[in-house]
Amino acid sequence: KTRVFSGIQPSGGLTLGNYLGALKRFAVAQDNGIETIYCIVDLHAITVWQDPATLRQATRELAAGFIASGVDPARSILFNQSQVSAHAELAWVFNCVARMGWLNRMTQFKDKAGKNRENASVGLFAYPNLMAADILTYHATHVPVGDDQKQHLELARDIAIKFNNDFGVNFFPVVEPVIEGVATRVMSLRDGGKKMSKSDPSDQSRINLTDDADAISQKIRKARTDADALPDTPEGLEGRAEARNLVNIYAALADKTVAEVLAEYGGQGFGAFKPALADLAVAKLTPISSEMTRLLQDVAEIDRILGEGADRAEAIARPILEQTYDIVGMVRSR
Numbered sequence: 001k002t003r004v005f006s007g008i009q010p011s012g013g014l015t016l017g018n019y020l021g022a023l024k025r026f027a028v029a030q031d032n033g034i035e036t037i038y039c040i041v042d043l044h045a046i047t048v049w050q051d052p053a054t055l056r057q058a059t060r061e062l063a064a065g066f067i068a069s070g071v072d073p074a075r076s077i078l079f080n081q082s083q084v085s086a087h088a089e090l091a092w093v094f095n096c097v098a099r100m101g102w103l104n105r106m107t108q109f110k111d112k113a114g115k116n117r118e119n120a121s122v123g124l125f126a127y128p129n130l131m132a133a134d135i136l137t138y139h140a141t142h143v144p145v146g147d148d149q150k151q152h153l154e155l156a157r158d159i160a161i162k163f164n165n166d167f168g169v170n171f172f173p174v175v176e177p178v179i180e181g182v183a184t185r186v187m188s189l190r191d192g193g194k195k196m197s198k199s200d201p202s203d204q205s206r207i208n209l210t211d212d213a214d215a216i217s218q219k220i221r222k223a224r225t226d227a228d229a230l231p232d233t234p235e236g237l238e239g240r241a242e243a244r245n246l247v248n249i250y251a252a253l254a255d256k257t258v259a260e261v262l263a264e265y266g267g268q269g270f271g272a273f274k275p276a277l278a279d280l281a282v283a284k285l286t287p288i289s290s291e292m293t294r295l296l297q298d299v300a301e302i303d304r305i306l307g308e309g310a311d312r313a314e315a316i317a318r319p320i321l322e323q324t325y326d327i328v329g330m331v332r333s334r
C-alpha cells in the first residue's frame with residue numbers, strides 16, 4: 001500500500017524552491033487520492049539555534065503555507081513532529097543502528113557544521129537518523145523531496161535494511177525517494193550553480209512565498225542570465241545554468257514541460273521571457289501568500305489543525321514503534 005510521507009523544517013520562511021520542490025507536489029499526491037502524511041519538523045529545526053518565539057511563529061506560518069499551497073488537513077495528515085513522540089523515540093533506536101561512518105559522509109552535515117565541527121550540536125550530526133525515523137515510523141513507502149535530500153533518503157534506506165538484517169525481520173520498508181519533475185533543484189537567481197535557499201544571505205537570490213508582486217517581479221527582472229536568446233529545444237539549455245533555471249521555474253509553475261515552454265519562447269530573448277515569467281510567478285504565488293496571511297489571523301485554528309493531525313499521526317506511528325521495541329527486545333508491561 002502506498003503511503004506518502006514528507007517534512008519541511010520551520011526555520012526561516014518558505015522559498016520558491018520549497019514550493020516547487022515539495023509543497024506543490026505534496027498537494028498533487030493528495031489530490032491523486034494517495035494517503036499523505038506531512039510533517040512540520042520542529043525537532044529537526046532545533047539542531048541549529050532557534051529563538052523560541054520565532055520557532056513557534058515559523059511553525060504556524062509553515063502550517064499556513066502547507067494549507068495555502070493546497071494541502072487539505074481533512075485529506076492529508078498535517079502536524080508538527082514534536083507532538084508525536086514516536087519520532088524521537090524511534091530516532092534513538094536508529095542512533096544505535098546507524099554507524100558513525102555513514103553519518104560522517106553526509107554532505108549536509110559538512111556544509112552546515114562548516115569548519116567548526118567541534119562546536120556543532122550532536123543533534124545536527126544525528127539529524128538523518130531522526131529523518132529516517134520520521135519516515136519509517138509510518139512505514140511510509142514514498143517520500144517526495146527535492147534533490148538536496150537524496151543522500152538522507154539513501155541513509156534511511158540503509159537504516160531500514162540494517163535493522164531488518166540485524167533482527168532477522170522484514171519490518172521496515174525500503175523507501176522510494178520521489179525526486180521528480182522539472183523543479184527538484186531550483187537554483188539561486190544570482191548564481192545558477194547554487195541551490196535557492198532560505199539561508200542564502202542575499203534576499204535577491206530567492207523568491208520567498210511571502211514576497212509581494214513587486215518584489216517577485218523585481219527579483220525575476222534582475223535575475224542573472226546570459227545574453228543569448230532562448231533555444232528551441234531543451235538540449236540548447238546545456239551549459240546555461242541560469243537560463244535553464246528560469247525555464248524550469250516557468251515550466252513547473254505553468255505545469256508544462258520544458259519542451260513546451262521552449263516551443264513557445266524559443267528564439268526570444270530574456271527581455272521578453274522575464275516579464276512573462278514574472279507575470280506567471282505573481283499570478284501563481286501571490287494568492288498563496290494572501291491565503292497564508294488570512295489563515296494566520298486565526299492561530300487557534302491552526303493549532304487545532306496541528307493537534308488533530310498529531311492525533312491521527314500518533315494512531316499510525318505508536319503501534320509501529322511498539323512493534324519495533326518488541327523486535328528489539330524491550331519489555332513492554334503496561
Ligand code: TYM
Pocket residue numbers: 005006007008009010017018019020021022041044130131134135143144145146147148149152183184185186187195196197
Ligand atoms: P527543508 O526544510 O530544507 O526543505 C523542505 C523541502 O523543500 C525542498 N527544497 C527544494 N526543492 C527544490 N529546489 C530547492 N532549491 C529546494 N530547497 C528546498 C527540499 O528538498 C525538501 O523536500 N531534512 C528535510 C526535512 C525532513 C524530511 C523528513 C523530508 C525531515 N524529515 C522526512 C522528507 C521526509 C529538510 O531539511 O528539508
